[in-house]
Amino acid sequence: MKMKNAGSTLIMVIMCILMVACGPGNKKSNAEKDAVDASKFPIETSNDDSTVKDAVLKVAIVKDSPLVGIFYSELNKDGFDQDLVSSFFSNLIFDVDENFEVTDTGPATLTVDAPNKKATIKIKDGIKWSDGQPLTADDVIYSYEVIGNKDYTGPRYDDDSVKIVGMKEYHEGKANTISGLKKIDDKTVEVSFNELGQGVYTIGNGLQGSALPKHYLKDIPIKDLEKSEKVRSKIISLGAYNIVNAVQGESLELKANEYYFKGKPKIEKVIVQVVNSNTITAALKAGEYDMVIQMPSDQYNIYKDYDNLQILGRQELYYSYVGFKMGHFDKAKNENITDPNAKMADIRLRQALIYGLDVNQMVKAFYGGLRERATSSVPPAFKKYFSKDIEGFPYNTEKAKKLLDEAGYKDINGDGYREDKNGKPFEVKIAAMAGGDIAEPLVQFYIQQWKEIGIKGVLSTGRLMEFNSFYEKLEADDPEIDVFFAAWAVGTNLNPVESAGRRSQFNLTRFGSDENDKLMAETSSPKTLEDPNYKAEAYKKWQEYYINQAVEVPLTYRYAIIPVNKRVKNYYIGRDSAKKGEGIHKWELTAKDPIKSSK
Numbered sequence: 304m305k306m307k308n309a310g311s312t313l314i315m316v317i318m319c320i321l322m323v324a325c326g327p328g329n330k331k332s333n334a335e336k337d338a339v340d341a342s343k344f345p346i347e348t349s350n351d352d353s354t355v356k357d358a359v360l361k362v363a364i365v366k367d368s369p370l371v372g373i374f375y376s377e378l379n380k381d382g383f384d385q386d387l388v389s390s391f392f393s394n395l396i397f398d399v400d401e402n403f404e405v406t407d408t409g410p411a412t413l414t415v416d417a418p419n420k421k422a423t424i425k426i427k428d429g430i431k432w433s434d435g436q437p438l439t440a441d442d443v444i445y446s447y448e449v450i451g452n453k454d455y456t457g458p459r460y461d462d463d464s465v466k467i468v469g470m471k472e473y474h475e476g477k478a479n480t481i482s483g484l485k486k487i488d489d490k491t492v493e494v495s496f497n498e499l500g501q502g503v504y505t506i507g508n509g510l511q512g513s514a515l516p517k518h519y520l521k522d523i524p525i526k527d528l529e530k531s532e533k534v535r536s537k538i539i540s541l542g543a544y545n546i547v548n549a550v551q552g553e554s555l556e557l558k559a560n561e562y563y564f565k566g567k568p569k570i571e572k573v574i575v576q577v578v579n580s581n582t583i584t585a586a587l588k589a590g591e592y593d594m595v596i597q598m599p600s601d602q603y604n605i606y607k608d609y610d611n612l613q614i615l616g617r618q619e620l621y622y623s624y625v626g627f628k629m630g631h632f633d634k635a636k637n638e639n640i641t642d643p644n645a646k647m648a649d650i651r652l653r654q655a656l657i658y659g660l661d662v663n664q665m666v667k668a669f670y671g672g673l674r675e676r677a678t679s680s681v682p683p684a685f686k687k688y689f690s691k692d693i694e695g696f697p698y699n700t701e702k703a704k705k706l707l708d709e710a711g712y713k714d715i716n717g718d719g720y721r722e723d724k725n726g727k728p729f730e731v732k733i734a735a736m737a738g739g740d741i742a743e744p745l746v747q748f749y750i751q752q753w754k755e756i757g758i759k760g761v762l763s764t765g766r767l768m769e770f771n772s773f774y775e776k777l778e779a780d781d782p783e784i785d786v787f788f789a790a791w792a793v794g795t796n797l798n799p800v801e802s803a804g805r806r807s808q809f810n811l812t813r814f815g816s817d818e819n820d821k822l823m824a825e826t827s828s829p830k831t832l833e834d835p836n837y838k839a840e841a842y843k844k845w846q847e848y849y850i851n852q853a854v855e856v857p858l859t860y861r862y863a864i865i866p867v868n869k870r871v872k873n874y875y876i877g878r879d880s881a882k883k884g885e886g887i888h889k890w891e892l893t894a895k896d897p898i899k900s901s902k
Contacts, residue, residue, distance in 0.1 A: 396514050593868040
């Protein structure tokens, strides 16, 4: 359900940094006083002025470390990279509607033959890559071949992938081709599935929503693709823009793609720069940027009154969470291995730590209306699947203490901290990300909350971690990490195997169980095609089980707050962009340079 492609809306990969609105102390009362109703933000700009020619769009992406810079969806793991891919140089072949289901408005159409467990992808006439070469059936098939290859280095070969007939055999080197992919002609691919569920309509069930330019990449060994400049600084795309210059990790210069299937963009040139979270508000005030990707929500009260900005907002496909390390990823087996002797293996310990976090207090005091307590990994934006019946772990220190007592974690020496089951000193090593002024106060809030139930929390490295280092350590299953605070940008397919499956590299907790496998499978079973309510009910049952395991527990949902310079025209962030006919190619600028604030 994370990190999947899904049409022209922003479908992010990713792993997003946990941003907060303020820290403890006096800032809490200010946040409560200044709370906003985020649901009332507009979703499109109101600028109606005349446009100017040859103006350059200036975009900031807020990141306190360099961009990784892998710009094909099949290969990237980083949410910042994927934000840029989705926004400017996508290789997506489908559009989706407000329900995240495939429409006929993208570069290709999808026809599903449910009784025969097949789907047909048909490329429209005239669809071209940014180098002028046509998008072909070979490009569509090549995307599957890259992901399924034994030398593939990306994260997207998972339990869903093997629903394609022949994918498993191809991945294991027992076949030279994927037998379930049939090239009908140069513009048509037939996909056969071992099993078919409703997820195929939301670009799941093993269906890939993107293509790769085989004519451009075929001579690069698949094991080397991730390092190649052809997927970094010299990509070709199906999107509205293409990279013409790049400073690795720092900036990109983009040029309008004359072959973009919706029409050449009206803005010819775009400059994207990585900007530190400590300087972004001053830069906005000075009129240095037109729009911001990944704007920290904790800075809203700083820039909200700048008179050169219009602020847009929508609820994100996102949740922050706390995760517990339960094992490791076995690369040879391509499988997550749960360790029954892991430090955090006792479910009572994990549940106690969650009951010990007052998330409602945190949301009310720290976020000023820009977040709300989460109870499920389905954000409320998914109206068909969000369940109000799941309670999660409401704050309850007495219950937390009772669970710890039952599990054998008791304060033997009277120092206020509990020892482990063997009477030895016990501490929980926490991984959390740096970013913004109040990341440190927030993690200290968590540590203080756990101290109240007798658990000693310490930062695993003695300090907050830089974003890239944080995820490198998580992916490597660093033994110095017991618990971590992170977030997911949620894909639109809502298939839990993508983040909680046994084969998923995104399953950072490394938890697996037979019951988990069984319940996840039901969310995408053939029954979902027979009964329109089956998926919602199956998903609810899985969530009730999985959240109760307390290995990955959602903490907050958030609103995306997007400051836009008032010279930007026709910018729309609604999720029905395909239906409205809006899009990046219609953006315009009404002044030569971004407007400066007078306040």
